[in-house]
Amino acid sequence: MTSILTNVAAMSALQTLRSIDSSMEDTQARVSSGLRVETASDNAAYWSIATTMRSDNMSxxxxxxxxxxxxxxxxxxxxxxxxxxxxxxxxxxxxxxxxxxxxxxxxxxxxxxxxxxxxxxxxxxxxxxxxxxxxxxxxxxxxxxxxxxxxxxxxxxxxxxxxxxxxxxxxxxxxxxxxxxxxxxxxxxxxVEGNGVTVNVNIAGTTTPYNVLSYTTAEVIADGATFDSGGVVAVGGTVSAGYVKVDDDVWVAAIDQSGATDHEIFATDVDTSGVWAIDETNLASATALTxxxxxxxxxxxxxxxxxxxxxxxxxxxxxxxxxxxxxxxxxxxxxxxxxxxxxxxxxxxDTGIGRLVDADMNEESTRLKALQTQQQLAIQSLSIANSASESVLSLFK
The missing domain is CATH 1.20.1330.10 (f41 fragment of flagellin, N-terminal domain)
Incomplete structure (x- = not known):
């Protein structure tokens, strides 16, 4: 039935054209933005994940x-x-x-x-x-x-x-x-340990370690001491009555305490039979460096x-x-x-976000081309449907 009031064919062609136009708008948006999920309405779950991960990436x-x-x-x-x-x-x-x-x-x-x-x-x-x-x-x-x-x-x-x-x-x-x-x-x-050496001094039967001043051989010689030929005693120094060697190149000042029994004996002078020791009254403590x-x-x-x-x-x-x-x-x-x-x-x-929301440009460009073709065909169909009512005029000629 042909009607000049209701053109069913034109209405159908118009509906198809609207659908194609809507699809073209979506495709063109994806092509222009490069995103297939640009807003929450496109895909709420993917959009939420992508937004969170973009925020983390900024951090x-x-x-x-x-x-x-x-x-x-x-x-x-x-x-x-x-x-x-x-x-x-x-x-x-x-x-x-x-x-x-x-x-x-x-x-x-x-x-x-x-x-x-x-x-x-x-x-x-x-x-x-x-x-x-x-x-x-x-x-x-x-x-x-x-x-x-x-x-x-x-x-x-x-x-x-x-x-x-x-x-x-x-x-x-x-x-x-x-x-x-x-x-x-x-x-x-x-x-820092000062110019001294630790020696044990026997005082009244009690042996106690003391850090006393020490001297090198060069210092003993410079002090004018002379070495006893029978031992390690250097006699005649001005520091005290003499020196006694207690280690390699280490001397301590001592005095002759012949016959003493309550003092640490360092050396015995063979030539003079003297006993050289440190007396508690002659202890000179070495000063430590700070x-x-x-x-x-x-x-x-x-x-x-x-x-x-x-x-x-x-x-x-x-x-x-x-x-x-x-x-x-x-x-x-x-x-x-x-x-x-x-x-x-x-x-x-970035790669993970892209997999969720990026558009496949090869696919979208192909779809756009197809939609453009469909749009042209839909327009042509609508034109044909609209021209069908014009044939009614020929019946009245």
Whole structure:
């Protein structure tokens, strides 16, 4: 039946054209945006996941920046520590050179002073973004202070998020100088054995160890003492009545106490039958040195015993600095690995999001071409359907 009021064919063609136009709009949106899930209405579940993961990726980007900042801090501290180690090695070498007989220790101290000033300069300069890990007020911090470097952003199975950090503790084993006290590796005041030797002195039947002044053979000779041909006694020194040798190149002042029985006997003078010992009234205690690597000082009066003590102190500091440098190196290596992991993780998340929401451009372009063809055919069909009613006019001619 042909009707001029109701054109069923045109209505059907129009409905088809509307459907094609709607599909074309969706396809064109995907082609222009590159996304098949652009809004929650496209796919609520995928859109929600993608939005959350994009947010996490932004946090990971911030973590990557923080890792770069942390790496710079650690590298600055490591470079300063490494330079300081080389300077302390030089100080150790200078003290070793000072142990040689006839060396002008005053001249060596001039070099050591310059090296000590260099240590202060290095520690002050090892600062990045206002933080200095080689010089800090750890006394005010209660003996230690924890520095943190952001390492990662984590979302657990429950959806809870957190930021993980790498910690480095500033304390007496890692800081070169304590700006609020004297507890750093280089400024800790230590007691170094003085110019003395420990001997056992028998007083009234009780033997007690004493740290008494000691002298080298060269010092004994310089004092004008003459050696007894029958033993190890050097007689005639101005320090006391004489000296007794108690070890290789180690002498202690003694007096002749012939017939005494309540004193430690060090030697018997064969020529004079004298008994040489230390009397409790003649004990001269050796004074221990209290100093640090940053403040130690030597001169021509510094004994070999004192030099040995100073050398041990510097070596202990060098060992502590080496350990601290190893810790910094380990953190630096960990940060570098974490940077690589975060970069890889960011790429993986981007890839995962793409698999959920990205449009397949090959598929969409093919679909667009097909829809364009369908649209043209639908328009042509609508045109034919609209022209069908015109044939009714010919019946009235």
């Amino acid at each position: 990971l980007a911030a973590v990557e920046d923080a890792l770069g900042l942390g790496a710079a801090k650690v590298d600055t501290a490591y470079s300063g520590m490494e330079s300081a180690i080389e300077v302390v090695k030089e100080i150790k070498a200078k003290i070793t050179a000072a142990t040689e007989d006839g060396v002008d220790k005053d001249k060596i101290q001039e070099e050591i002073t310059q090296l000590q000033d260099q240590l202060v300069s290095i520690s002050e300069a090892a600062s990045f973004s206002g933080e200095n890990w080689l010089q800090a007020d750890i006394t005010a911090a209660g003996g230690s202070e924890v520095k943190s470097v952001v390492a990662s952003f984590v979302r657990d199975a429950n959806g809870d998020v957190s930021v993980k950090k790498v910690n480095y503790t500033l304390d007496s084993t890692s800081v070169l100088f304590d700006s609020g006290g004297d507890t750093g590796i280089l400024d800790t005041i230590q007691t 100093t640090s690597v940053a403040t130690l000082s030597i001169d021509n009066s510094t004994s070999s015993t004192q030099l040995d003590g100073l050398l041990q102190m510097v070596d202990d500091a060098l060992e502590a600095m080496t350990s601290a440098a190893s810790a910094l190196g380990s953190i630096s290596s960990r940060i570098e690995m974490q940077q690589e992991f975060v970069a890889s993780l960011t790429d993986s998340i």
